[in-house]
Amino acid sequence: MTLGKRALLVIFPVILIIQLIAATTAYLTQRASLLGLEQARLAQQLSALKSAYLDYEAFNRSVLYSIIDSEALLLFLRESDTAFRNETLGLRIQQSIRSLSNTKLTFVSFAIVQPDGTPAYYFESSLSPFATMNATQQRIVREARQSSAVSGMVYVEEAEGGPLLLDTDFILPASSSRPLPSQRAEAFTLQLAVRPERFIKLKRSLEQEYGAPVEIAPQLAPIEPGLSADMLLSRSLYARLTPAPEYIAERLRTLGLAFLAGGSLMCLISIALLLWLIRRYVTGPISELDDQLTDLLLCRRAALDEPSEGGEIGRLTVNMKTLHERNTAALQRIQEISWTDSLTQISNRAHFGILASSLYEQSIEQHKRLALLFLDLDNFKQVNDQHGHDAGDALLRMFARRVQGLLRQHRVHHPDSETAFARLSGDEFAILLQTGTGDGGLPALCEALLELCRGGFSLDDRVYPVSVSIGTAWYPDDADSITQLLTRADTAMYQAKAEGKSTVVAFSAALEQHNDRMRLIEDELRALDGEAQWRLVYMPALDREGAVVSCEVLLRWHSPLLGTVSPGEFIPIAERAGLFPKIDSWVIDHALADYPRLVELFGRQVILAINVSSAQLTDDRICRYLIERAAHHGVEPGRIEIELTETYAAELSSDTMDVVQAIRQAGFRVAIDDFGVGYTSIQQLLEYPADTIKLDMAIIRRLTRPDMQESLNALVAFCQAQGKRVNAEGVDSLEKQSALLQAGCDLFQGYLISPPRSLAALRDWMAVRNRAEGALRLEQLPPRAEVLAG
Known part of the structure; x- marks a missing residue:
């Protein structure tokens, strides 16, 4: 039987079936596309809504x-004359509203409600001169006063006269600032309401088009899968539109008939055309070309033969030969590019994933161990910020070359191990180390990597103090998948960062528990009630005569779930999670409320020292809050000292410096806390806008040794020469106190004097001191250090 007859017998039924399948598939695809298009259109309509x-x-x-x-x-708000307020000032408010309002709005109203719930002023755009707040507006005001939520935007569908969009806010008349939720009872309520005509018109148009209502509610109930669209209108308001079933049924019916007719016609035309083309062009020459292509695909030959004849098949052979050669070269080049980091010329994240999967599978099959080292360069961001990305790129290339050389040496000393090195992103790198039953020299490799960066990197006659933090994890000891291995090595690396950088941390169950606790602490901080779980304690500081001149307020937290959580544990978590504005506000307000009791104990000149998170200094809100709260509690700003950490002070920018200067100009004192643990230069110390320098207990511990007395004298004298008072923290022994007295230190604070105490405990402590001083007056006075220690 000839090839033509075979083609006729074989291709006819096959093409018939293929065309029918293709038509059916096209219909199903088009049907899905139609549904998708309708779904997208529905979503677009709701987006317009x-x-x-x-x-x-x-x-x-x-x-x-x-x-x-x-x-x-x-x-x-401040005018006491009701008639003048409503007529003259009320008119100015109406003019402001009209100047800001869109003339197309059919209804706009503005209300001012007094703290007792009585409307102080009401205006609306209706023609009635006797218009008053309707029941809906009054209900929204009452609900807003009782709510703890910050946002006051409410949409009411069933309101008098039609749907309304109401925005409610509060203002304290004394300070002209927004109150805390607990202060709303003493604040005026401001409410602006509009009728969203364009929104209502568009909603009705959609309901008419799709034959179904648009649901608008704070929470929507689940529905069966199908043509429907949900849209989040705002933070707490959703809209849903589910067209009527007959809306889409008619479109699908028309589409089905069109595809049935078109598919049948295309099937007949395709069969006839393909049979003709096969008979005319393919039957003869295609057999030889097919054989060559088959051999090429099966790797039995490297290239196609040169065509022996012209025509379409000859040109096709030439083109396919050229295309194969180009594709082979392109695929090889693409593979190299896609697997190589363009900057460092080592493996990138994609290639690392392939290498990691391959080594992981080998480790499973051959019962080997696989270690992952997660590397992150310390202080690299400062290089980019201060010296530009060109310097950062050059540093990354140098680091990659050093590590590659180190890994070559490691493989020489550990020939049974296999390594892979890749740049994951930015300044993050990873090393895979596969070994037998031992550690494969992992400790030595980690130490060599740390040593590689000690002393920094020298580029263009400049030394960059960049080090590396390393986290390690093992398979199968620490993880049972490559994804988990990467995650746990990353966790260990972040712990290395937290422990001071330039170190190695191996993943452990304790580290995982620590991370779980950090997440739990963050969740508890977000949800806790400060009044129920927080309390304040105070740590007094004495002058050289033994008198209490200041008290530092400290926060203590006892959680019903976690128990007592130390500040050293929850404060870094709160700063990282952006929760410190909540904490600072609570501490400032309650500490200022306690200040009169401190005055009763220590006199009117006692200073209240409050720690403020450095994250609060990005704008002047903290300064305005301090001024408002101090005025509210009747505390002079000069009796309040705001403490900033020295590490943060060393990085003061122009914006944050302006905030600190504003705090001082408002009359508050400023102290630099934990001095001696950061990277402060003498020039920065000269420029600090501070009244007090608090020497950290770490530097106190070093400088109060007998051989360091002169250095301590010089440091205290230098700070005092700049007009700054010196407060020594961590005074826990008479020897330290004596050395600090000899150096001329101004203030003393530590457990030798008093640990942090509640106000009641401070009262008892002060009573004991007073009795001891009375007894000492009847006897010979002891050395000054013993007097201070009490």
């Missing part, structure tokens, strides 16, 4: 903020 809603919400918020910041509102 959301955009309309957000326009009104943004209008509400901007107008209300503008009114809150306006001079007319401040005069209104």
Whole structure:
């Protein structure tokens, strides 16, 4: 039987079936595309609805903020003459609203409600001169006063006259600032309401088009899968549109009929055309070309033969030969590029994943151990920020070359081990080390990597103090998958960072428990009630005569779930999670409330020292809060000292320096805490806007040794020469106190004098001191150091 007849007998039924399958597949694909298109269109419609809603919400918020910041509102709140306030100042507020309002809005209202719930002023855009707040507006005001939420934007579907969008806020008349949730009872309530006509019109248009209502609610119930779209209009408001079933059924029916007719016609045309083409062009020459291609695909030959005849098949052979050669070269080049980091010329993350999977599978099959070293360069960001990315790139290339050379030496000394090195991202690198039953020289390799970076990197006559932190994890000891191995090595690396950088930390169960506890502490900090779980203690500081001149307030936390959590544990977590504004506000408010009791104990000149998170110094909100709270509690700013850590002070930018200067200009004192543990230069010390330098207990421990007395004298004298008072922390022995007295230190603070105490315990401590001083007056006075120690 000839090849033509065979083609006819074989291809006819095959093409018929293929065409039918193709038509059916195309229908199903098009059906899915239609559903997807309708779904996308539905989502787009809801996006337009959301955009309309957000326009009104943004209008509400901007107008209300503008009114809150306006001079007319401040005069209104502070004016005692009701008639003048409502007629003159009320008119100015109306003019402000009209100037900010869109003329297309059919309804705009603004209300000011007094702390007792009585409307102080109400204005709306209706023609009625006797308009008052409706029941919905009054209900929203009451609910906002009782809520602890910050946002006050509410959408009400069933309101008098139609849907309303209401924004509610509060303001303290005395300070013209927004109150805490606990202060809302003494604040005026401001409410702006608009009728979102364009939003309502668009919503009704969608309901008419799709034959189904648009659901709008704070929470939507689950529905069956199908054509439907949900959209988050705002932080707590959702919209859902589920078209009626007949909406999509008609479109699918029309599509099915069209594909049935079109598929049948295309099937017949394709069969006829393919049979003709096969008979004319393919039957003869294709057999030889097919044989060559088969051999090429099976790797039995390296290239196609040169064509022996012209025509389409000849040109096709030439083109396929050229395409094969180009594809082979391109694939080889693509593989090299896709697996190589363009900067360091080592493996990249994608290639590392392939290498890791391969070594992991080998380790399973051959019962070998696999170690992962996660490397992160310390202080690399400072290199990029201070010296530019060119310097950072050169440093990364140098580091990669050094590590490659180190790994070559390691393989020479440990021939049974296998390594892989890759750059994962930025300044993060990873090393895989496969070995038999031993450690494969991992400790020596880690030490060599640390040594590689000791002394930093020298580039262009400049030394960059960049080191490396390393986290390690083993398979199968620490992980049972390559993903878990990478995660746990990364966890160990972050622990190495936390322990001071330039060190190696191996993953352990204790480290995992530590990380779990850190996550639990963060979750508890986000949800805790400060009034129930936080308390304040105070640590007094004495002058050279033994008098208490200041008290540092310290926060203590006892969690019902975690028990007592030390500040050293939860404060870094709170700073990293951005929770310190909440903590600082609570501490400042309650410490200032306690200040009169400190005055009762130690006199009117006692200074209250409050630690403030460095993250709070990015803008002047902390300064305004301090001023407002000090005025609220009646405490003079000069009696309050704000403590900043020395590590942060060494990195003061122009913006944060402005905030610190603003705090001092407001009358508050500023102290640099933990001095001696950072990287402060003499020039920076001269520029510090500080009244007090608090020497850290670590430097006190070193400098109070007899052989360091002169250095201690010089340090104290230098600080005092700049007009700064010196406070020594960590005074826990008479020897240290005596050395500090000899050096001329101004203040003394530590467990020798008093540990942190509650106000009640401070009262008892002071009573004991007073009785001891009374007894000492009747006897010969002991040395000064013993007097201070009490």
